[in-house]
Amino acid sequence: MDREFLNCLNSNNLTDLRISSKQIALRIIGILEKFKNEELPNDVLDLLKSKSTCISFLKRSLYFEECNLNELNNAKTVFSQWNLEDFIIASNSLENFNRVISKYKSLEEIPKNKEKWLLNHLKSFQYFDGILTKELQNQIKSKKVLTRPKILKKEVKVDLISLSTINRNNFLRVCLVQFDFNLSKTFPYKLEDKDRIREKIMKSLTIAKEN
Numbered sequence: 001m002d003r004e005f006l007n008c009l010n011s012n013n014l015t016d017l018r019i020s021s022k023q024i025a026l027r028i029i030g031i032l033e034k035f036k037n038e039e040l041p042n043d044v045l046d047l048l049k050s051k052s053t054c055i056s057f058l059k060r061s062l063y064f065e066e067c068n069l070n071e072l073n074n075a076k077t078v079f080s081q082w083n084l085e086d087f088i089i090a091s092n093s094l095e096n097f098n099r100v101i102s103k104y105k106s107l108e109e110i111p112k113n114k115e116k117w118l119l120n121h122l123k124s125f126q127y128f129d130g131i132l133t134k135e136l137q138n139q140i141k142s143k144k145v146l147t148r149p150k151i152l153k154k155e156v157k158v159d160l161i162s163l164s165t166i167n168r169n170n171f172l173r174v175c176l177v178q179f180d181f182n183l184s185k186t187f188p189y190k191l192e193d194k195d196r197i198r199e200k201i202m203k204s205l206t207i208a209k210e211n
Contacts, residue, residue: 018062025059050075061098
């Protein structure tokens, strides 16, 4: 589909672009439905939905249908959470594309020089091709939920050791330290309050060394 999408963006005129964009929009909807059946994290699905939103926005613009800017802005928010600056730039280009083409009532009314400008304005939109798909695939591979493991019934053997037989120089004292920490809600997950956690770890090690 990515190759078809690139060919779509390289259309020589808006009429061809309109036909191709409709086909791509239908393909991405099918892919989205397929991934809905996968056990994927919500933020990964949001990224895929955002790609679908942008492609659908392009198609609706070319067919002079009503476009929801709020949905496009939500897609930009998702891209921002993933630190995908290139995709935000592409989304802004798409918004400008819609603003210009919506001044006309049909493709036939658009002057040739303006048509050329509109086609060139979508160059940054090429970031939505295989680069984004590859990003999705990498995240899916790394974040796919594993199936519940099988519980293997195995007899546990316990060896009792008398404390009197333990040499004082051959045992290790163990201390458990409880850490209260939070992770960021979106991928890539990051530790919050790093300095506080680091300070607590160092303090625990110092206490352990002194005792």
